[in-house]
Amino acid sequence: MEAIHADVVIVGAGGAGLRAAIAIAEANPELEVALISKVYPMRSHTCAAEGGAAGVKGTDDSLEMHFNDTVSGGDWLCDQEVVEYFVSQASRELIQLEHWGCPWSREDDGSVAVRPFGGMKKKRTWYAADKSGIHILHTLFQTSLQFPSIKRYDEYFALDLLHKDGKCRGVVAMEMRSGRFFAYHAPAVIMAAGGAGQVFPFTTNGAVKTGDGMAMAYRAGVPLKDMEFVQYHPTGLPGTGILLTEGCRGEGGILVNKNGYRYLQDYGMGPETPIGSPVLKTMELGPRDRLSQAFWHEHKKGNTVETPWGHSVLLDMRHLGEKKINERLPLVRELASSYVGHDPVKEPVPVRPVIHFMMGGIDTNLNGETQMPGLFAIGETACSGLHGANRLGSNSLTDLLVSGKRSADRATAYAKETGRSEDNPTLRAQAEDIVSNVRGLLQRSGGGETTAGVRREMRDSLEAGAGIYRDEEGAQATCDKVAELHERFEGIEVNDKSNVFNTDLQQLLELRNLLDVAETVAEGSLQRRESRGAHQRLDFVGRDDENFLKHSLAFRQKDGRPRIEWLDVTITRSQPGVRDYSGGKDQ
Amino acid sequence: MSKKTLDIEVLRYDPEQDTEPHFMSYQVPCEEDWAILDALNYIKEELDTTLAYRWSCHMMVCGSCGMMVNGEPVLTCKTFVRDLPKNVRIEPLENFPIERDLVVVLDDVMEKLQMAKPYIIRKDSPPENEEFNQPRSALYKFKQYTMCVNCMCCYSACPQYALDSSFIGPAVLALAHRYNIDSRDQGKSERLDILADHDGVWNCSFVGACSEVCPKNVDPAAALQQMKIDGAKAYWLQKLPGGKS
Numbered sequence A: 001m002e003a004i005h006a007d008v009v010i011v012g013a014g015g016a017g018l019r020a021a022i023a024i025a026e027a028n029p030e031l032e033v034a035l036i037s038k039v040y041p042m043r044s045h046t047c048a049a050e051g052g053a054a055g056v057k058g059t060d061d062s063l064e065m066h067f068n069d070t071v072s073g074g075d076w077l078c079d080q081e082v083v084e085y086f087v088s089q090a091s092r093e094l095i096q097l098e099h100w101g102c103p104w105s106r107e108d109d110g111s112v113a114v115r116p117f118g119g120m121k122k123k124r125t126w127y128a129a130d131k132s133g134i135h136i137l138h139t140l141f142q143t144s145l146q147f148p149s150i151k152r153y154d155e156y157f158a159l160d161l162l163h164k165d166g167k168c169r170g171v172v173a174m175e176m177r178s179g180r181f182f183a184y185h186a187p188a189v190i191m192a193a194g195g196a197g198q199v200f201p202f203t204t205n206g207a208v209k210t211g212d213g214m215a216m217a218y219r220a221g222v223p224l225k226d227m228e229f230v231q232y233h234p235t236g237l238p239g240t241g242i243l244l245t246e247g248c249r250g251e252g253g254i255l256v257n258k259n260g261y262r263y264l265q266d267y268g269m270g271p272e273t274p275i276g277s278p279v280l281k282t283m284e285l286g287p288r289d290r291l292s293q294a295f296w297h298e299h300k301k302g303n304t305v306e307t308p309w310g311h312s313v314l315l316d317m318r319h320l321g322e323k324k325i326n327e328r329l330p331l332v333r334e335l336a337s338s339y340v341g342h343d344p345v346k347e348p349v350p351v352r353p354v355i356h357f358m359m360g361g362i363d364t365n366l367n368g369e370t371q372m373p374g375l376f377a378i379g380e381t382a383c384s385g386l387h388g389a390n391r392l393g394s395n396s397l398t399d400l401l402v403s404g405k406r407s408a409d410r411a412t413a414y415a416k417e418t419g420r421s422e423d424n425p426t427l428r429a430q431a432e433d434i435v436s437n438v439r440g441l442l443q444r445s446g447g448g449e450t451t452a453g454v455r456r457e458m459r460d461s462l463e464a465g466a467g468i469y470r471d472e473e474g475a476q477a478t479c480d481k482v483a484e485l486h487e488r489f490e491g492i493e494v495n496d497k498s499n500v501f502n503t504d505l506q507q508l509l510e511l512r513n514l515l516d517v518a519e520t521v522a523e524g525s526l527q528r529r530e531s532r533g534a535h536q537r538l539d540f541v542g543r544d545d546e547n548f549l550k551h552s553l554a555f556r557q558k559d560g561r562p563r564i565e566w567l568d569v570t571i572t573r574s575q576p577g578v579r580d581y582s583g584g585k586d587q
Numbered sequence B: 001m002s003k004k005t006l007d008i009e010v011l012r013y014d015p016e017q018d019t020e021p022h023f024m025s026y027q028v029p030c031e032e033d034w035a036i037l038d039a040l041n042y043i044k045e046e047l048d049t050t051l052a053y054r055w056s057c058h059m060m061v062c063g064s065c066g067m068m069v070n071g072e073p074v075l076t077c078k079t080f081v082r083d084l085p086k087n088v089r090i091e092p093l094e095n096f097p098i099e100r101d102l103v104v105v106l107d108d109v110m111e112k113l114q115m116a117k118p119y120i121i122r123k124d125s126p127p128e129n130e131e132f133n134q135p136r137s138a139l140y141k142f143k144q145y146t147m148c149v150n151c152m153c154c155y156s157a158c159p160q161y162a163l164d165s166s167f168i169g170p171a172v173l174a175l176a177h178r179y180n181i182d183s184r185d186q187g188k189s190e191r192l193d194i195l196a197d198h199d200g201v202w203n204c205s206f207v208g209a210c211s212e213v214c215p216k217n218v219d220p221a222a223a224l225q226q227m228k229i230d231g232a233k234a235y236w237l238q239k240l241p242g243g244k245s
Helices: A015-027 A063-073 A080-099 A132-144 A212-219 A261-267 A288-300 A318-328 A330-340 A395-418 A427-443 A453-464 A472-489 A503-527 B035-048 B108-115 B136-147 B153-157 B159-163 B170-180 B188-196 B209-212 B220-239
Strands: A001-006 A008-011 A033-037 A150-154 A154-165 A167-175 A181-185 A188-191 A229-238 A254-256 A305-307 A310-316 A348-358 A360-363 A376-377 A551-557 A563-568 B002-010 B020-030 B067-068 B072-075 B087-091 B098-100
Touching: A008 A015, A008 A167, A008 A212, A008 A395, A015 A033, A015 A132, A015 A348, A033 A348, A063 A080, A080 A132, A080 A212, A132 A154, A132 A395, A154 A181, A154 A212, A154 A427, A154 A503, A167 A188, A167 A427, A181 A427, A188 A305, A188 A395, A188 B159, A212 A503, A229 A288, A254 A261, A254 B020, A261 A288, A288 A310, A288 A348, A318 A330, A330 A348, A376 A395, A427 A503, A453 A472, A453 A503, A453 B035, A453 B170, A472 A503, A503 A551, A503 A563, B002 B136, B020 B035, B035 B087, B067 B153, B072 B209, B108 B170, B136 B170, B153 B170, B153 B209, B170 B188, B170 B209, B170 B220, B188 B220, B209 B220
Parallel strands: A001 A181, A008 A033, A008 A188, A033 A150, A188 A376, B002 B087
Antiparallel strands: A154 A167, A167 A181, A229 A348, A254 A310, A305 A310, A310 A348, A551 A563, B002 B020, B067 B072, B067 B087
């Protein structure tokens, strides 16, 4: 096995990983950064974001208001010092991106335009039409090309962390084109490997989002935090789960049920607002958790529309007109026309809630530091406590930048202080173990299970027991099912024995990661016996601040289900209150 | 929803086992609203787990799933079963070495991407704590060129790249042009040397195949034409008395 030495290893080259790499290279060109990604950077799932990135811009807006929206949107599970820092840095990072060439949409006067977004009291979402993610990702990737100290390892699949004496010391990865293994040694590792939407059957998330970063940390003994909080985006296309941005509603699109009725007014988000004049923080601009839950109730009441792809409600954008749709929502028009045959200019588009984002992730503090010295985590793979129990749309793209920059600075300082790590027998043996485990997977035969089969059962079980609404019995059944699937995983045979771009093996390794993530989602759903934000229990209605104003921490147990511990939420200035989306008073 | 069974021939090649590429056939029961990528995923899950291909987003933005479908370079997530005949042939993107099955080696274009210096180059500092002012008219000048997802379909369609892979090629040249005409950039002269030499714009024969196949409606051919004019201007300016040469 070849050894590679670097000062900082970054796993994942999406928005967060690239932002971190640039930050290190700009400030410390003498430090070597190894940037490992299982796909070419421009394939990373940041590309799929549509609506935009939040940062206070208007003179009528304030950091205080962005803070309050985020904390109440997160149902007070946010760590408030993290939110304070985030809102203070948001616009600075978005301006930085502008200086690097991001093609933000513009106002008439040539300044960057902002649009309304769900749960936000002011217009503060910077956007590039409805392709904000791809522009942010390509801007970062292209900008990174000027820094020779960033050494990319494209299409290298990271397997597991190297650690010694409780400190992270590197990572082992497999080069896809050769099947060769590499041990990366570095004092600091930044995990930026994205979310885990693929743990569910119906998701906006690309095939790459298999929770690799979360699972690697979890297997190394680092806890995953708040994993029961999984966001359903209210407007995905039925069938494919393709995202139609919240920007559709930000620009004035409305949601109606089969009777043409704007049903959101029945779920605490009314009164109805005039069509074509969206009012911030109410009705269609309520938060994602509330909108997705409203769909669930409408479905129960028989008010949804039957489509060839299952039950849906309708997103009506016709009143926006062709010109505005083409200018602000061109991708939405193309996607809806191509995949469900509905042109939003001419007819309402069927939509339904779809798994979109993990609020939970590797437990970190504000600096991206995990409980394991030397291991940092940023972006969706991390849980710093920013998003709480429900993320507001457009906060996550900004978080990639803010957390990427902040933890890069910390990792740099840590790497300098610690110095390059020496190759040593303990780490070599650990790396060999990781590799022989993978080779073992390749050689197994005769178990009778398939990757696709086990994966399908896992996904269906997660949807059944850890979906929009949960209860004790369902969550328990999912915990049991995932435990069973962990065992059956051992019976999966890899048919492809090639060393060259072996996606059969890769999908098995991704399934291992998904199963590790799945057990934490299920266990958290079971043990959080209250309803808060995106976690709703039919048998424990309402928020229980006395017992559960706490983060859950899932620790891996070698045999058996994860152990859950509870950690207090950091409150600096906003005591838990009522989430009010009635459009009335200023919350 | 009605089904449509496709007879799909897929090019297979494992350099560890095969001396040369060969076709394998699969019968795939497709839903009528499937993209051809869904059919590949069906093969992978149900018929043959050894098939290798790249994909991720399934929504036309990650650029991973470019392949030849019935001889045309396309994104397979935006090529629909309803628009295809019963017999479908899927091959890796033309003009690239095959790494494995439908996966091609992208090293050449990735290196060229770097050569184009696709980032904002400034001689002076940007405004402090605020964005550049950029009127919409200035944004619209270069905006279409930012839509490229690097799917490499244009390289497969490019007759010049097929003849001589030292040609920098459509997507990379269009990207260089995108930065050259961005009102925030001051680095055009730094890109001139790389782009105006024999591997750059002059090699384009202006067939326009790149623009025709682009799944994101980018028009690299227009960018190349504009760069030729700019390049010629720069060349003659150098020849004038007082011009740098």
